[in-house]
Amino acid sequence: MSETTTTAAAPELGAARYSWGADEHLVVQIAEEMTLTANFRAMAISSGLAAEELGGVLDICPANASLLIRFDPDVLAPAQLEATVRRIEAEVAQQRSPSIxxxxxxxxxxxxxxxxxxxxxxxxxxxxxxxxxxxxxxxxxxxxxxxxxxxxxxxxxxxxxxxxxxxxxxxxxxxxxxxxxxxxxxxxxxxxxxxxxxxxxxxxxxxxxxxxxxxxxxxxxxxxxxxxxxxxxxxxxxxxxxxxxxxxxxxxxxxxxxxxxxxxxxxxxxxxxxxxxxxxxxxxxxxxxxxxxxxxxxxxxxxxx
Structure with a gap:
C-alpha cells in the first residue's frame, strides 16, 4: 500500500479493537460494518506487518473488516506484536487515500x-x-x-x-x-x-x-x-x-x-x-x-x- 493524493479522502474510521484468541492469535477488528474503506485498512495493516518480517509471525489473514494474526508466542512476545500492529495502524490512519x-x-x-x-x-x-x-x-x-x-x-x-x-x-x-x-x-x-x-x-x-x-x-x-x-x-x-x-x-x-x-x-x-x-x-x-x-x-x- 502507498499513500496517494486524490480528489476524495476515505471516510474516517475509529481506532481498531484488539483481542486475543488463545495464546497464538491476535484479532484486530477495524469496524463493525464492512465497507471498502474498512477493508482497505485491514489490507494496509496486513501489508505493513508483512513488510516488517517480524520473527514469530506465522500467518496474516485479512478479512472483510478485520484481520487475524497467528504467531508463535515462544518466539514473539504478545506485547511486542500488539505494539507493532498498533504502530502500523496509526501510520495507515494518516494516509488520506490508500492505493493497492x-x-x-x-x-x-x-x-x-x-x-x-x-x-x-x-x-x-x-x-x-x-x-x-x-x-x-x-x-x-x-x-x-x-x-x-x-x-x-x-x-x-x-x-x-x-x-x-x-x-x-x-x-x-x-x-x-x-x-x-x-x-x-x-x-x-x-x-x-x-x-x-x-x-x-x-x-x-x-x-x-x-x-x-x-x-x-x-x-x-x-x-x-x-x-x-x-x-x-x-x-x-x-x-x-x-x-x-x-x-x-x-x-x-x-x-x-x-x-x-x-x-x-x-x-x-x-x-x-x-x-x-x-x-x-x-x-x-x-x-x-x-x-x-x-x-x-x-x-x-x-x-x-
Whole structure:
C-alpha cells in the first residue's frame, strides 16, 4: 500500500479493537460494518506487518473488516506484536487515500444454468420462495423482469475480493458501487447440503464463487467454467498458489452462453491459457470521488483501454 493524493479522502474510521484468541492469535477488528474503506485498512495493516518480517509471525489473514494474526508466542512476545500492529495502524490512519497494486480478473459466468437450477429445486423447502429458482427470487427482490436484466446488473460493475476463506479458495466479493445500488439478498432460511462446484452465488451484500462442491446457503445464479482452486497446481495460473484469488483482487463477471462455457471448460482441461488477468493500480480516493466513472475505466483495462 502507498499513500496517494486524490480528489476524495476515505471516510474516517475509529481506532481498531484488539483481542486475543488463545495464546497464538491476535484479532484486530477495524469496524463493525464492512465497507471498502474498512477493508482497505485491514489490507494496509496486513501489508505493513508483512513488510516488517517480524520473527514469530506465522500467518496474516485479512478479512472483510478485520484481520487475524497467528504467531508463535515462544518466539514473539504478545506485547511486542500488539505494539507493532498498533504502530502500523496509526501510520495507515494518516494516509488520506490508500492505493493497492492488484489485479483485475475476468470471470465468465453462465447465468441461469440447468445445474444450479436442478440443485436449487431439491432444496425449495429451505428457501424463502418455494416456487421458482434462486435467480427468479433474486429478480423479484430486485425488481428485474428478465435473466438478461439480472446478468447486466450483476456483471455490469466490478467486485472487490474482500477476503478468501470459509472453504479453501472461496472469494467473498464486495460490489464496487454506491451502497444504495448494491445487490443485497438474504441467504437460504436453512443451508443446502449441496452446491455445485464453481457456482456463482450471493448472500447479504457479498458475491462468492464456490471453489468446491459442498454445503452452502447463498442464492445460486450460475456457473463459471474457470477453476479457482487447484491443489495439484496443474494449470499454469496456479503455479505460485493453489488458490486463484487474493484479497484486493478485482473481479469482472462476463455473461456467456452454454456453447462458450463448454469451449472454455474444455480449454481449461487442455491446459490452455484462458484466464484474463491484468495488473492494475486501484486508488480508493479516486473511486470514492467517482464510483461509476472509475469502475468503467477499470473494466476497460481488460480490453486494453
Amino acid at each position: 497494486s492488484t489485479r483485475i480478473i475476468e470471470i465468465p459466468c453462465w447465468y441461469d444454468d440447468p445445474y444450479t437450477r436442478e440443485v436449487g429445486a431439491k432444496f425449495r423447502d429451505r428457501h424463502q420462495r418455494p416456487e421458482g429458482s434462486d435467480l427468479e427470487y433474486a429478480m423479484a427482490e430486485l425488481g428485474l423482469d428478465s435473466v438478461r436484466a439480472f446478468a447486466e446488473r450483476h456483471s455490469g460493475t466490478p467486485w472487490m475480493v474482500s477476503m478468501v476463506g470459509f472453504v479453501a479458495g472461496l472469494p467473498f466479493m464486495f460490489q464496487m458501487v454506491e451502497r444504495a445500488q448494491q445487490i443485497e439478498l438474504p441467504k437460504y432460511l436453512r443451508p443446502r447440503t449441496e452446491t455445485p462446484r464453481l457456482t456463482v452465488a450471493h448472500g447479504g451484500c457479498f458475491a462468492c464463487i464456490y471453489s468446491v462442491k459442498g454445503a452452502g446457503g447463498y442464492q445460486m445464479f450460475g456457473l463459471t467454467p474457470l477453476p479457482i482452486f487447484d491443489p495439484a497446481q496443474e494449470h499454469s495460473v496456479f503455479a505460485e498458489s493453489m488458490v486463484l484469488f487474493r484479497p484486493g483482487d478485482i473481479v469482472k463477471f462476463r455473461p456467456v452462453e452454454e456453447a462458450e462455457f463448454r469451449e472454455l471448460e474444455a480449454a481449461v482441461d487442455r491446459g490452455e491459457d484462458v484466464y484474463r488477468i491484468v495488473p492494475v493500480d486501484f486508488v480508493l480516493g479516486d473511486f470514492l470521488a467517482d464510483p461509476d466513472g472509475y469502475t468503467t475505466r477499470l473494466a476497460g483495462v481488460l480490453d486494453g483501454d
